[in-house]
Amino acid sequence: MPSTGPWPNRSAIRNRLPNMDPSPLSDAFTELNQHCIKLVGDLSALRALSDLGRQDSGDEAGLLRTAMRILLENNDFERCSLFLLDGDSLSCRTGLDWRESVLPTGTARPTPHRFRLGEGIIGMAAETGNLQHCRNCREETRFVHPDPEQRTGSLICVPVTVEGRVIGVLNVSHGQQDFFSEHHERLLEVFSNFLGQLIANWRYTHQMETEITRRTRELRTALTEAEELKRRYQQLSVIDELTGIHNRRFFFPEAQAALANAVRHRREFSLMMVDLDRFKHINDSFGHAMGDKVLQVTAALLKGQTREGDVIARFGGEEFVLALPDTDLDGAVRLAERILHSLRNLEFNTDRGPLRVTTSIGLSCLDGRESPDQSDLLETLLRQADQALYCSKSQGRDRACSWKDVRYRM
Missing domain, CATH: 3.30.450.40 (GAF domain)
Structure with a gap:
């Protein structure tokens, strides 16, 4: 069908192509290729x-x-x-x-x-x-x-x-x-x-990485310091500041654990309460500084007499308490005698002349009839040791009495 309108037909296009110069088209293609x-x-x-x-x-x-x-x-x-x-x-x-x-x-x-x-x-x-x-x-x-x-x-x-x-x-x-x-x-x-x-x-x-590293290092330092402060706080919370030995806050859980172990395995266990004689007189006559020194020396002496595993603490004022696992009454009495003897031989130099101190001791121990579920056993032993201590005071001080002695006199 012949072409109509302004567009040339295919035959006309074919007739004209042989007369066209391909160089511009080739140059354009080369330039386009270079651009690509x-x-x-x-x-x-x-x-x-x-x-x-x-x-x-x-x-x-x-x-x-x-x-x-x-x-x-x-x-x-x-x-x-x-x-x-x-x-x-x-x-x-x-x-x-x-x-x-x-x-x-x-x-x-x-x-x-x-x-x-x-x-x-x-x-x-x-x-x-x-x-x-x-x-x-x-x-x-x-x-x-x-x-x-x-x-x-x-x-x-x-x-x-x-x-x-x-x-x-x-x-x-x-x-x-x-x-x-x-x-x-x-x-x-x-x-x-x-x-x-x-x-x-x-x-x-x-x-940011440097900042994170710096902050991480600071955080580690802060955590280390916090742990150290926590450790020191915990230590201070269970250490008596004056004498350097443990306080009653530390004593109760430690003594309770040692006592429970003794009851469970049917082993010996003794409790000792030590109270300095006429301590108020020492403070009043020689001053509180000398009283503090007496407490410090006494604490060091008690610590030196105990074994690893024994629990020693300042119970309050001039009173000390010792929990003695694997120690029967005879062993506790021998320890008490050594403590009494050591304190008698101490002499403190003061402005008013030499000062000598003595102490009274009360003892209690397991008797083998305790029940493992006896929750107030530690309080019972403390009460018995305290009554034995009172017995020592009433008999003239500078001595040791046991709960057995108290019961014998009842």
């Missing part, structure tokens, strides 16, 4: 830089080296470097040549050169915050090269910013003059934005 290749390289560089931000790159220097390598591997640049702001000047943190980037052992080497703000093209990029493009570095008076041996033809310096604040300058160079195009400028501006955010994220993350 560049675009793929640009996207690859940006993708690799984005992926780098999600990796653990170690230190900042390693991060910057990898970023420079990514830029060179995906573009036809010869050299690139990164200067970061350090006070009022720029210092080179990393630099890479294309020959180094392709070598297995190639490393990005920073140079010791520094630029002041506004100095050279690099300093101008940092000062103005705008991209600087030098198309012919050999004739550009503003161009300052840190390494005169390198022949730089063209250079682009792009500010690296974070939230509008310049933190450094990305520099890309080539030996050929007029090498860079507007396409390169757009790419490097996008790359520098990515790079600035990458640096900011790395610094923030590692700042």
Whole structure:
């Protein structure tokens, strides 16, 4: 069916094609292909830089080296470097040549050169915050090269910013003059934005890690101190501050446990109460300081006479109590006699002459008829020892009596 309207038919098109010059179409295709290749390289560089931000790159220097390598591997640049702001000047943190980037052992080497703000093209990029493009570095008076041996033809310096604040300058160079195009400028501006955010994220993350480490260290220190304070508090809560031996808060649970074990295994157990004689007279006549010293010496003497496993405590005032596992009445009496003898031999030097002290002791012990579920057994033994102590006092002091003696006299 013949074609109608303004459009030519297929035959007319075929007749005209042999007369067309294919060169423009071929050139356009080549140019489009080159643009596509560049675009793929640009996207690859940006993708690799984005992926780098999600990796653990170690230190900042390693991060910057990898970023420079990514830029060179995906573009036809010869050299690139990164200067970061350090006070009022720029210092080179990393630099890479294309020959180094392709070598297995190639490393990005920073140079010791520094630029002041506004100095050279690099300093101008940092000062103005705008991209600087030098198309012919050999004739550009503003161009300052840190390494005169390198022949730089063209250079682009792009500010690296974070939230509008310049933190450094990305520099890309080539030996050929007029090498860079507007396409390169757009790419490097996008790359520098990515790079600035990458640096900011790395610094923030590692700042947080450093802060977390510091806070964790402080927390560990605080916990250690808290544990030490807790330990000291617990110790102080069960230690008599004056004498250094345990107090009654410590005595009751410890003595109860030792007594329960003795009843369960049908073993001996004795209780001893020690009360200094005429202690009020010592305080009134020789002063409280001397009274405190007498208590301290007495506590040390009692502690020296007891064994490991015995429970000794200051019960209150001038009264002490001893729980003696695996000790029958005869053993408790022998211990009481040693304590009485040791105290009689003590002499305290005072302003009013020598001071001698004595003590009265009351004893009680298990008689083998106790029931394991007798909950008030410890209170019973304490009451019996206290009555035996009263018996010692009433018989003239400086002696020991047992609950057995009290019952005998009843």
